[in-house]
Amino acid sequence: QLKKFSTSKLISQQKRSVLDQINNFPDRHVGPENIEITDMCKAIGVDSLDSLVQKALPPNILLKKPTNLGKSFSEVETLERLKNIAKGNKVMRSYIGMGYNGTITPPVILRNIMESPSWYTQYTPYQPEISQGRLESLINFQTMICDLTGLPIANASLLDEGTAAGEAMLLCYNTNPKKNVFFVDAECHPQTISCVQTRAQGFGIDVVVANHKDFDFSKYEDKVMGVLIQYPSTYGSIEDYEVFVKNVHSKGALVACATDLMALTLLKPPGDFGADIAFGNSQRFGVPLGYGGPHAAFFAVRDEHKRRMPGRLIGVSKDATGKPAYRLSLQTREQHIRREKATSNICTAQALLANMSAMYAVYHGAEGIKEIATRINSFTAVLASYLKNLGLKIKNEYFFDTLTVELPYSAKSLISAAENAGINLRFVDEFTVGVTLDETVNKEDLQDLIEIFCNGEIHKSYKQTARRSLNTSLSDFDSLATIQNGNTFPDSLKRTSTYLTHPVFNTYHSETEMLRYIVELQNKDLSLTNAMIPLGSCTMKLNATTEMIPVTWPEFSSIHPFAPAHQAKGYQILFDELSYALEQATGFEGMSLQPNSGAQGEYAGLRVIKAYLDSIGQHQRNICLIPVSAHGTNPASATMSGLKVVTVKCLPDGNLDLADFEAKAKLHKDNLAATMITYPSTFGVFEAGIVRACEIIHENGGQVYMDGANLNAQLGLCNPAEIGADVCHLNLHKTFCIPHGGGGPGMGPIGVKAHLEPFLPSHPVVPMGGKNAIGPVSAAPWGSASILPISWAYLKLMGNNINFRIITQILGDDGLRKATQVALLNANYLMKKLEPHYEILYKNENGYCAHEFIIDIRPFQSGGIEVIDVAKRLHDYGFHSPTMSFPVVGTLMIEPTESESKQELDRFVDAMISIKQEILQVTEGKVDKKNNLLKNSPHPVHQLLTEKWDKPYTREQAAYPLSYLRKKKFWPSVSR
């Protein structure tokens, strides 16, 4: 049974020996020390962690089959094992292209952003006052995208190019909601086309794939709402789309253009030839390949489309003191506002990677990037010239970095000869290969590449003559490059407009300046390196260094997603073992690692349910029951999957209104497809009714989708499969320690019961998925593969652990179980400490919460205090605010996670109690209702130092309401 998690040793039943490896990782991962745990248990009225479990969880859900992850590994062992797994991956020179390119991550960015906890442990910048650093960086990203695409508005960011294409289609659709045909040029990347096709299904959109020159508008009357083209195309060709775009517009349709940032430094930008939307992958701006991700996709539009743009947009405004301040301005998060009318469910995106690519542009500047692009283009020109000399036909007349080469011999044999030389080429068809060059290529690489074309396992007689006529000396390359220079596409397609002219792209070109810029921004941002981030539903727990280290090993970070499977054996082992471990942790029988965010998981899971229902002849089932308390992504995902959302009530005690639930299930029983339930609920309670709720759905022919955002409360205590879920997504960036990166990356794999396994997603390039697989939901086969070692390592470190100083009762899953227990303990401890001061919205019948709880700020409303006042005042106390007004307006949802120490929890309690006193001053009318510590919060230091101090409280009261702040103070950098 353990064979799939092959690194596991069987549980030793022995007592701990002094000689055993000291694996204290679980004790490092959880905040409180064991002696404190005992005290904290006492403080909340239980005598042990196990009794807390009995009080917090309904008995009917407690784990039946223990989670068995095998013996835990120490940190050293974990890294050793991962190194061994990594060795199974072969790093080759990749010329496969298709939207993924070799790149050089500037070391200063690698070490100080990608490998820096100050950056990777940030949350999405919902609180601008303590997030100005990454907001500035994301603005830089947007500016870069606008400049390069020639379009005025860009977001920051989308998940990948494939889903960005889906979003582009939806933007066209929402603009022309009466039309439902979408033309897609056949020379788009295959994974882009497939993602669009998957996405189209839920909306009943017809996707017509053809060469754009053959698009026949007349055939679809007035039904075409948009077209998708790719520039340069997947085969490298560059078309002049000017006339084509005019034609499309004249038909009342929009033009979406997939494109490449590097090419755009030399090519006329899509905005200039009239495209409405431009999108693509920013990976080649310094973000490692990572076997497919994580990378940030970009998305830019003309001004008139900005309100329909998906995802997050950063804007500039002024704070209360008149200082310029960045904020999430068009954070449509439309799913929050439009709920079931939303057509995009994107939430977590790729902030960290967007920051990296923006920093790449900041560091190189326009000139530097243009130099890189020119070099790539020149290499391609030289290669083209050699290949032509060899008598080979280059299918694309114009090119930037990609050649599609027709061969007089078998493509497969050429590709395998190349592989023997450590080179990957793209297989196009029996007699065609693709070659895409990138900034890592040097002259020796080019020599090797040319060798491949005239040597190796190819047409023998041909080879002899070809070889003789070739001269591949380095200086020949140079002279050829000079001759070819700039002649790879016509002048009419050359870029004339400037880009990256903003000072930020022209100031930080020395490593010293770059480093200081990175640190200057980072110091404005509150991350887990500074304090607890008690965001309910976000699970901001420890992202341990040991888990993070392998991510940037070249064996994981430098593999092309479409490299032959046998070159990525290490990854295959990692996927298998991680899937096994996640199945153990959740009780499921199948797992798909493709979805690269929680919302993507929801979408994938619902599509799988729909495919299953279709397969058993239940096509008509299209109703999805969703409680009012659900996260906004749930209804959006349902809608995107072609389901109709029916909202279910909750009771005043926070539990699901089972009566309403059952009534609606019965009412729709012929059409019931699914329910989406978060468990424990977004109200922070383990409700006993969950099992019954699942039964009701099943009784009425539906499937249960569990939103796994709150899985951190379940591991080792209960699991979704036993509870009754058919599918569940796991936010690896919450429960399984992938850091949040300031708003991404994330991973949202789905676990499914056996009957759903055949429907798990496929991929058009890499064979995978179930027998009856749905189409791909992400561009890359395994989503953001390179961050999966993080979760693998966490599960390995937290396996069964015989070394704990406190041995819990139940054998198996000790590490995970302890983490979950402490997550409950920390939440309940905070709740009990805050209870005398704030109303707790929901508890279970024993008076306990799960891993998070909600405090009500509405009682102070009449006295003049809003929830935002408390949230912002918390910044003055050095804390990130809890989740505001979700799931209930006017409340704060607090989730400390297991990783917070008792001292940090106590500090938070002190802050909240002190704030309560400040609130009472206002509500009791002792201080001005409009001008007080809360309303004016947060207080950045420049404001406190202004000469004229006209506030009715002192500067010290504003800055140091509690004495710990004099020792350690985090300063907000702007005010509200």
Place this chain on the structure above:
Amino acid sequence: QLKKFSTSKLISQQKRSVLDQINNFPDRHVGPENIEITDMCKAIGVDSLDSLVQKALPPNILLKKPTNLGKSFSEVETLERLKNIAKGNKVMRSYIGMGYNGTITPPVILRNIMESPSWYTQYTPYQPEISQGRLESLINFQTMICDLTGLPIANASLLDEGTAAGEAMLLCYNTNPKKNVFFVDAECHPQTISCVQTRAQGFGIDVVVANHKDFDFSKYEDKVMGVLIQYPSTYGSIEDYEVFVKNVHSKGALVACATDLMALTLLKPPGDFGADIAFGNSQRFGVPLGYGGPHAAFFAVRDEHKRRMPGRLIGVSKDATGKPAYRLSLQTREQHIRREKATSNICTAQALLANMSAMYAVYHGAEGIKEIATRINSFTAVLASYLKNLGLKIKNEYFFDTLTVELPYSAKSLISAAENAGINLRFVDEFTVGVTLDETVNKEDLQDLIEIFCNGEIHKSYKQTARRSLNTSLSDFDSLATIQNGNTFPDSLKRTSTYLTHPVFNTYHSETEMLRYIVELQNKDLSLTNAMIPLGSCTMKLNATTEMIPVTWPEFSSIHPFAPAHQAKGYQILFDELSYALEQATGFEGMSLQPNSGAQGEYAGLRVIKAYLDSIGQHQRNICLIPVSAHGTNPASATMSGLKVVTVKCLPDGNLDLADFEAKAKLHKDNLAATMITYPSTFGVFEAGIVRACEIIHENGGQVYMDGANLNAQLGLCNPAEIGADVCHLNLHKTFCIPHGGGGPGMGPIGVKAHLEPFLPSHPVVPMGGKNAIGPVSAAPWGSASILPISWAYLKLMGNNINFRIITQILGDDGLRKATQVALLNANYLMKKLEPHYEILYKNENGYCAHEFIIDIRPFQSGGIEVIDVAKRLHDYGFHSPTMSFPVVGTLMIEPTESESKQELDRFVDAMISIKQEILQVTEGKVDKKNNLLKNSPHPVHQLLTEKWDKPYTREQAAYPLSYLRKKKFWPSVSR
């Protein structure tokens, strides 16, 4: 000629091609962009960098033979080549011991201190207001050392255990200056004994090595001033020294005890049995082996010896506002005060490594470390028991982690059998091996180890029977461990006192808390990640990420310094190539990489000179001419080398008083040994007289020692060898990019002319050095070997570069040359900008300075302003202050280095001009002389926020005297 720097390709004379690798590293390394360089040249009245060189350097020193480093590599190529070199090192399991042990660096410390520029780019904490973080950490180090050694005072830190032993001897000597015999126990580490012997020579101390039980005091009458013992001994034995120490004390001598921190967690500490001094290596507390370093040595003494303790000591006091503040309290830096009477020359130490080991203790706490120590000890007990069962004799009855094993067969054959199994044992003698275990050992390692003793290339018949009687199952180990537990030394030697009871060692045991503690401290400290650190003579330039990355690769970091040479072939290549490149850069013919600081280099160089003079029959030569302007380490090093210092005057224009110099050289011509000259001088000027000065010395039979601290002004323009120096040390932690680590590590290799090569230092364990070698000056053969990749990479990146956008005239050494030119440019630019506002102390006859310059603050003294006021006020402007009062009291010495950008220089100029206005307010009597912006500076934020503001200026004037500070402000954390 290039063969030694084997990675170099020959210089291509071609013009740059678009296809060439884009090696813009030199442009990343220097601050100003090329277009700014042109402007800056104009601003200082020259038309190019080359004309600046003509103005700043006397023509008689300009480079004759160009530096040839071969073609420069890009960052990617550099890392690839280093990876290949690294592969030549084989990481084995090392049980060699001898003061170096395997250890597990907690990943959170590895990534966030050792690999974090916020920590490694700090300078020595001379400015406590902006250094409270590392001062606190170094206090933690001192506390840890005091606790574990049982002595009340400890410093932070010394360079290595061997030189710490030398310092211990000198402390004994200084306490009893009339006695000159020092007893050394024969069971000290061999490198310790050798270092002591080398050090003794300069003072005429007699070192007597014998078993401590055989020390015959009567034989040396009243001559014995101290004894040195090691506890546990190099062979692992543990003695009860109580009676012995009483006896030594009764003879009026002191006891110095080399010891081991890990063992002390279980053993009675040296303070408890009466030792006066305890010292050792803190490496095994989480600091990688690094083939010998860098590691921090510790040094602790009884209270009565504290004024004689060498090195830096941190203390706690209160700042002006009454807030507790750490400072360098007993920073004896005795060489500054006592000059030629100083007997210790330590300056740069090992702050970064001291911080790491202190953090290891903070993270593990007393219990955690004791658990680790107990496990090591138990493993050793189990091993002992097996070996005894095998019929082998363990020579040491009592032990902690080391067994000395007598063999019935050849030690060499056992050692080579072990090596085949990937294991290194210590060779003791023909029939004896040593085995030292550490925290990395696990049960499988123990199995392998036992296998070695009964298998392999050993006595065959013996093996058969032995093997049969053995059972090495893991559970046998466990039961044996239980039986042996605590029986490896007598109760009387067991530790009874507590340690690490301070809260700091009991608070940060979760990774989250640890990370936050590290970040909390780091945020208090101004490092190069925040701003320019314009410390004259310290060369705080870029420490590029590419240079830093290889340091923590296991192939460099996990090799024992006494591993067989054939296991460290990569290191040998690195040493050869680096030596070659340094020789190229300096013009010398020989290089020793042993000295691990600049001061150590001085000492080594002078000892080499002395050995040379002795070798030509000039024993009597013992006079060393040193200009008044010399750094304090110079006279100290001379004294330590047995030389008599004769001070030479300087002229009012800052130049050496050549007349005085010649007169003194002639006066002492029969006894003249050497001169020590810093060039360009510490006054910041290239003086033409240097060549003549060297001639004078040579004419009078002496040798020229050049202090290479200012080599950053020379590279690629001139070199010490051509100028006339016979020896020169190179501060790799200045000119060659090793970061300063908050006060170390450093490396101070010496370059020598051919006639001195035979005298380069040897090592007692690893054969090395010249034919007539002096003894070792450091404990490890190649000093702090693991940081040498930094300088290697720098030289490789800065080699001849055909890719520069601006091609300089002279071929060869483009990168280095440009760096030096820009170092001159930046200094002259600053000087010219400040000249209208401050008096510049010294310039050359053309009005130019070298890479640094001195501004005079004394003119404001009568008006009430001291140099410290300006220094501290600079903190309010976000800058580290320049070097204060060296080499001239009442002045600031400013060295911007080439890595600072024009914008940073301009910011500094603005700050200094603004401060000048503030000064004038005081000196012109417009504001109070005692209570003003300067006298009260720096202004920490808590002070500015106090309610009662009674200063005669506003808070904003204090905090934001210039507008850039509102955008980016670094806050001092305490006041003066």
